[in-house]
Amino acid sequence: MMSQALRRTRQGHPPSKRRHPNADQGARFTVPNEPLVYGVIGFILVLVLWEVVVDVGLAKASLLSSPTRIWTAAVADFGSGVIWPQISTSLLEWIVGFVLAIVVGIPVGLALGQVQRLEFLVEPWIYGLYATPSVALAPLLILIFGVGVEAKFAIVFLEGVITLLISTIAGSHAADRRHMEIAQSFGASRSLTFRSVTLPSSVPFIITGLRIAAGRALVGVIVAEFIAANVGLGFYISLNGTTLNSSRVMLGILLLGVFGIAVGQLIQRVERRFERWRPAIH
Amino acid sequence: MAESTLALRARGVRMEYRDRSTRERLVAIERMDLDIPHGEFVAIVGPSGCGKSTFLKIVDGLLPATDGEIETGGLGKGPDHAMVFQDSSLFPWYTVMGNVSYGLVCQGVRAKEAHERAMPLIRLVGLEGFEGKYPYQLSGGMQQRANLARALTVDPELLLMDEPFAALDAQTREIMQVELLRIWSQAQKTVIFVTHQIDEAIFLSDRVVVMSARPGRILADISIDLGRPRALDLKRTAAFTAYEDQVWKLIENQLTPVGQGSAQG
């Protein structure tokens, strides 16, 4: 018992060996605004790698293109102006179809959420349509409306409206029981309860719906233009695909990506506007 | 030679960190010297943000300190120390049994044996029959019993308890205090118990260490001579309230009226 030595478990400040993914406590070196800095690095790294792989001949430029080749194609097509009608047509199809989907989907969704029996009646059809990859209906709609923009409006509308209906109905049932009880306890009328509790609680769901619907609507535009069109970004991509012009295909895809990101930002703006009362996560 | 009976020896423990938004250097713990002999129950109290929980995390090795030394000494075969975390730190995806045996499994004990060894401790904390339940199926008090059993299962020399009863309602909290003393007397462990409840600290411990507001340092180290075993009616005796007054006065002086830096837990 005399010299039961103390075990020294820790001295000074030992470097923590195990790591936490969410914390940089043992910060050896810190970069200001890490997500941005590393993001830019990652982005450029891939671009450079891509260019080098193609330029040294490890991959065929005719198949993989390369950042500089896409740039050249962009300069050519924006310079000659041939790409503008493609962009504006697709944009028009998307906007008209999507706005129609919003104008119909959100009010009808809210109404269905209020009248439970009606919701039960149409529920199987809505979920059935939701589970259907609705692009499968594209040939039918083209058959009905023809090759012009009307068929695209219809496809985009259909893609958007189902998603919006589902998320709006879910949102109109999302109110916290306690908040409903408060409204009841103060004797709020049905319409006041709807405006003061149901509607604010449904906003996050509707916004999620908008985000998903925007993406599906874009899918609708592209698929419709793949199947039957003579103008539009989908047409541009598919035409250049068949003529083996990979740089122009990539340019079209890139434009779609830029458009998708822009729409995402726009919806985030809307979200911030409606969610001012919610504490920011982080 | 006298040192051989110490379960914890802390010398000059200092903790600084840099505020993420203002990039200011803040001193959380100025300097901590603390000796705790084997078998003692020591409570650390202090205003919010005094660094008492931080100190516990440093002892447990979850946080590296800026400076200082800590030694923990084990007598037996078990590990030096184990932590009883604040509320709901049970893994929600494991049953009571899975949670309680977790420490053993981490040591490489095979699941079957770990379960066998966890059983007596589940019994000790009074959770027999609940082994197969998930945390959400338990009350707050039962969750903390499981939390305690999880730490005891690895048979640590030193039990680190970080405000374990803070989230419980008043009655459950008192029941758990009595239960903790019962379990402690059977398990024969050294305990460091961090709390902001003065009566809880006095009722449970042999010694109450009072810390200052940030930067944290030890203001007083008070022996509680109240005899054992203790029952709840002890809290209504004159000797007990005298201790309460003494500790409360020390802490009261640390609190500035409004807006003192209590935002940080």
Next chain:
Amino acid sequence: MTAASQAMRPVRNPRDRQHHSPLVRWYRRNERLILGLVGIAGFLGFWEFGARAGLVDTFFFSQPTAIAAAAVNEVQLPRFWGDVQASVFEFLVGFLLAIVTAVPLGIIFGWYRRLSYMANPWLNLFNSLPRIALLPLLVLWVGLGVESKIAVVFLGAFFSIIIPTVQGVRTVDRRFLDVAQSFGASQGRLFRSVVAPATVPFIATGLRLGLGRALIGVVVGELYAQTTGLGVIIIKASNNIQPDRMFFAIFIFTFAGVVGVQALRRVEHYFDRWRPSLEEQP
């Protein structure tokens, strides 16, 4: 007597009166199911009789009995089963490939913070564009055969799975990591006991989203590169103006979507049994 009894109000729910007949009570318990079935039958009835009465244009929309007849006819053709087989194969291979690559990669990206920052711009770009837009490029690379459809199915599902997975790992509760570290858990144990269980619900969400995307991939891939598959039935039927055959093929996709989502719900439920069950949401 009168004063007192006038102030009294009944507090019993007027809806659960004892003297309702058993039939009414049975209806109340199963209202959702009954109304749903009524909705399905009503719509089919309207479709059928509307078509017979000339209210619904059978040139475009056919009618339920005709679709059923087309189905009976179709399932007797060996070619039909070849198409089914092709579609199922494309779906399974593409979706499984997406799972086995997206889940591990997502976990790695989630765990190594800086790596995830570097990958983020590319993940966001691809997630923002309709992946089916890559189809012409894929056809350019691997041809019109089954490979291009597998690739588009894979791409559709991959990004839907990897993004929630990364998010799941990144949002693991700090307390649980502390507990594991406190008990000296090894890296492997930390992963198995904390990161994996906490991430599973996110992965499950990703799988559910990915399933839909994968089905869209099958349809669009087959509409675009018309070799074999159920999508080819749709487009051929549309070209030959056979709406009955077309609807039959579309319904198969609906069925696959519903069954797939339900199956994944089951899986999700199994892995989530430690969670208090909330109301099922759509």
